[in-house]
Amino acid sequence: MTMAKESRTDLPQTDLRRTDLRMTGFGGCAGSARAVSLLFLLRRWRERNARTVAAPRLKPADAPSNTALASLAGGDLEERFHAWRGRSGRRYICSVFPVDQRAADAGLPEFAEAIVIAVGQDIGGERRVVAFLQCEYGANALARQAFVAAAVKAGAQQWHVHLLTADPQKRRAAIEDIEALCRPAVPVLAPV
Structure with a gap:
């Protein structure tokens, strides 16, 4: 897999250049590799955030009942x-x-x-x-x-x-x- 880095010419040439990263290939199946990567990241995010999503909401001590x-x-x-x-x-x-x-x-x-x-x-x-x-x-x-x-x-x-x-x-x-x-x-x- 190779990553292409393109700098934008319409932006001022400084050390903080805006760059775009794109997947250009992965053995001829870039689309499916991208989908697998996105699914993996989504599953990982769900696992990390499952406890915070399912946790009961706690009432602040000063909130009225x-x-x-x-x-x-x-x-x-x-x-x-x-x-x-x-x-x-x-x-x-x-x-x-x-x-x-x-x-x-x-x-x-x-x-x-x-x-x-x-x-x-x-x-x-x-x-x-x-x-x-x-x-x-x-x-x-x-x-x-x-x-x-x-x-x-x-x-x-x-x-x-x-x-x-x-x-x-x-x-x-x-x-x-x-x-x-x-x-x-x-x-x-x-x-x-």
Whole structure:
């Protein structure tokens, strides 16, 4: 294999000349050699960076565990969505529903395969977790009613519903992740 070095004549002749390197031949199969070299380099890059790509995102110590979505700031939907962060650094986007004491189930919509976070707010608007509920298909209606009653009694003012977790084990893991960062003693009801 030979490398051809060409200097560009339109650039000033200094010690820092711009050069182009090209493969001119490799036993008659320059294209396939180039492809093999590129594949080798790509595989090597993946191996070196696999740990950094797959590593969990760590939350900075001063980052809040719950925030409004910055992309919706100032818009009509700003109060309808909220994000909770877990100990792993993952963000869990939730739809926000107000607690309505006059409505059935205090305004908590009927969802299966969801995580419900009962949230209270202090005078300054700071949100705090009151309780969690893991919703599954075939849920016990009495357990759900008990959760709603206990959450409202404990000061819940909003229902934050996370719908994007795929299976019961992952929903349970997400609850534990959020719970670990928010408040370790938050009551969690079994799947209903």
